[in-house]
Amino acid sequence: MNEKENRVENEKEQMTDLEEKVVKLLEDLVLVPVEGLDKKLIADLAMDSLRLVLLLVNLEETFHIELDESDMNPFLLITVRDVVNLVNKYVPGGENDE
Amino acid sequence: MSDKVLLPFHVPMFSTFHHHAAAGLAMENHPTAFNEVLNRCTTLSCTRKFLRGYTSPEPDIPRNGLYVFNSLERYGISYRFALRYAKEFVKQMLDEGLYVYCSRIDDYYLPGKSWYVVRHLAHDGIICGYDETDSTYLMAAYDTDWVFRLIRIPQNCYIEAAKACLEKREYGGITGYRAKDIDVELDEPLILEYLEDHLNSTIETVSFESDGKVSGIAVHDLLAMYIEKLKDESIPNDKMDWRALRPVWEHKRCMLERLKVIEKRHGWMPTFSERYAPLVDEANRARMMYAVFQKTRKTNLLDGIQDALLDLRKKEQTILTGFIEKMEGKV
Numbered sequence: 001m002n003e004k005e006n007r008v009e010n011e012k013e014q015m016t017d018l019e020e021k022v023v024k025l026l027e028d029l030v031l032v033p034v035e036g037l038d039k040k041l042i043a044d045l046a047m048d049s050l051r052l053v054l055l056l057v058n059l060e061e062t063f064h065i066e067l068d069e070s071d072m073n074p075f076l077l078i079t080v081r082d083v084v085n086l087v088n089k090y091v092p093g094g095e096n097d098e
Numbered sequence: 099m100s101d102k103v104l105l106p107f108h109v110p111m112f113s114t115f116h117h118h119a120a121a122g123l124a125m126e127n128h129p130t131a132f133n134e135v136l137n138r139c140t141t142l143s144c145t146r147k148f149l150r151g152y153t154s155p156e157p158d159i160p161r162n163g164l165y166v167f168n169s170l171e172r173y174g175i176s177y178r179f180a181l182r183y184a185k186e187f188v189k190q191m192l193d194e195g196l197y198v199y200c201s202r203i204d205d206y207y208l209p210g211k212s213w214y215v216v217r218h219l220a221h222d223g224i225i226c227g228y229d230e231t232d233s234t235y236l237m238a239a240y241d242t243d244w245v246f247r248l249i250r251i252p253q254n255c256y257i258e259a260a261k262a263c264l265e266k267r268e269y270g271g272i273t274g275y276r277a278k279d280i281d282v283e284l285d286e287p288l289i290l291e292y293l294e295d296h297l298n299s300t301i302e303t304v305s306f307e308s309d310g311k312v313s314g315i316a317v318h319d320l321l322a323m324y325i326e327k328l329k330d331e332s333i334p335n336d337k338m339d340w341r342a343l344r345p346v347w348e349h350k351r352c353m354l355e356r357l358k359v360i361e362k363r364h365g366w367m368p369t370f371s372e373r374y375a376p377l378v379d380e381a382n383r384a385r386m387m388y389a390v391f392q393k394t395r396k397t398n399l400l401d402g403i404q405d406a407l408l409d410l411r412k413k414e415q416t417i418l419t420g421f422i423e424k425m426e427g428k429v
Contacts (some may be wrong), residue, residue, distance in 0.1 A: 057393045
């Protein structure tokens, strides 16, 4: 395992359940590994407008939440961490997730 | 002669319609041609047919598109005369730095394009490059996910697509085009005139007796009425025009750019552009809510979209009224 892979692996090990779920959800959308919470949705993960819309829809379904209208602009979500923070607003720590 | 050519590609400011995107591709890569967009694309339009059962409000940006801008040079030929030599024409145009607009080609035959093997539809696309090593074109168009991007299409499929339309007497053709080698000035008196027209066309001025096109700020109200038709399902949700709100967002982006350019030109503080910038986000949010509605059919989203449209109209009226007053003191 090289240094970069080690770093990614360490970061993944330290992720909370909620962060892991967000990463998995994103990986299912973009079909590439999401290596860290600071990855940019458009620049690094090549998300387009369709996938950004699907992201909102899937977040609601996966976390059983209903996003406020004010949170319906996915272009304001720049990084994976922003997505985690958005979900955290509705399910702090992900405890309502199950 | 090279085996590969690819002209600059980006997603232009206006890309809801291929003929808008075509113009943007050439004009946004030119030092001043985009000024013509700022001069002319000041308003929105839609039709009123949806009030009597038609499923789309047909939103549009008037005075926009490949065939209307003076700063573009165009060389067009119909497939009726050009089909046999279409590959040669396309290659030569690209070699000379011209984008190639292809009108009325059947999506059914074009891998990666929006209706590939789904529906026979005479649709458009913009060839931005060729690759002779694998006999493909790089075509800017809406893909199967309805995302505007470059799609690699076999040249023979393109010929099939053009032939299919021609056989149905859909007389499309190719138009090679690029921005002229000229300096395009910002025309502030014209912008002022068009902005006044935009604001004067309020919903109170709209007649509901006919179905025709309406342009101006009233389009926000009409689109809110269209959303009402989705709410009461008098327009079936599976027939909804899912791109209806994209031109609104594009209009706001362009308006913001116009305000910034004029403020900078006069050395004004960016007061109006800073007040207007949130409208771009609001329009974007509205179109995203609309897209989520299309996926989920959550009808509670529709109220928010209507509110956003009416709020956009109100704020735009206020900001642009102030901006016009400021311009009148200077123009």
